[in-house]
Amino acid sequence: MLGPALTGFLTGFSLILAIGAQNAFVLRQGLLRTHVFELCLLCALSDALLITAGVAGFGAITAALPMLPTIMTLGGAAFLLVYGALRLKAAWDGDYHMTLTGGSAPLAATLATGAAFTWLNPHVYLDTLGLVGAVSTQYEALGPKTAFGIGAVTASFVFFFSLGYGARLLAPVMTSARAWRWLDIGIGIVMWALAAKLLLS
Template identity: 45%
Template sequence: MDVFVTGFAAGLGLIVAIGAQNAWVLRQGLRRAHMGWVVGICIASDLVLMAAGTLGIGAIVDRAAWVLTVLTWAGVAYLCWFAFTSFRSALRPDAEGLRAQGAAGPGLGAVVGATLAVTWLNPHVYLDTMVFLGSLANQYGGLRWVFTAGSMTGSVCWFSALGFGARALSGPMSSPRVWRGLDLVIGVVMLALAVRLALGAI
């Protein structure tokens, strides 16, 4: 049980930090748009990455510097585009207010694609989830899968709480003014993350 709790805490510690993925889940939760798909993809991605790290694949990723470089610049480009669309939405609060109240927003395909992009184009997801958590898990020898199960449980709890918790707050936050502020904040976060990724790759 101690190993499980340690894995749970380690997983939450890496996932809870503000990032592109969490901002996207929060945004879609408040829009009440395809929330099951968004949460499901985030959780499934984490489970795959954590399992791969425990199996030792993280060591291979850690040595494939060119792969991380490609992912970094792809992530920078995507985050910049995400920031641009967020700033553009912030200038159209009436449209965002309609979306918050349930009017037509991005289709399922667009939402799935964006969720996959913010998850898999971030090089830190490989370093944190596969390399770091994988190395921690393997320190426990025969109990490594207990540690990994704790980390996986942390991921399930966090994304479920974030997505469906935001969905529950979508009514009180349906004001166009609130949506304009939210999109502005998300745009700033995305741009800051893009700059940080770019500086780290130079």
């Protein structure tokens, strides 16, 4: 079972490794050191649910609902554009007093934003229901298929908690409003670039 589990882990890890909208948000929250555990758990559990559905063979949902990818693309792009604009506005305003003193949005708002980054991202369905599900089809027996799924789910937990808690290693650099301004500019640009990629693909 070790082989399928390792394949699942590497497959899952490689798909979420690239810095995307969700990862950028987790990184920023990790730098703030607030609601990190809850956010990482939300992201990992969401991935686990989607990966389980993909391995179980529910990737056919997108085939049964041909309009779903378009709806998710438009919704995801709109959310990314708005959040990117908010980060760029924050950089323009330059008021980082609350940020520098460890302030953050309330837990409910943080989790709602994290959920939006996860569930409004059409690529997450392609990665989990589509790609992970497709790779899992090489295992026909229940045991190896389950091991593959567990490996992929484990990769999500390892990645998100490493990103969230590893972000504090950058804390010594993020001690000035200028550093946070550049971070927000970078995140805003990433969000808009991802939105453009969604709309143009």
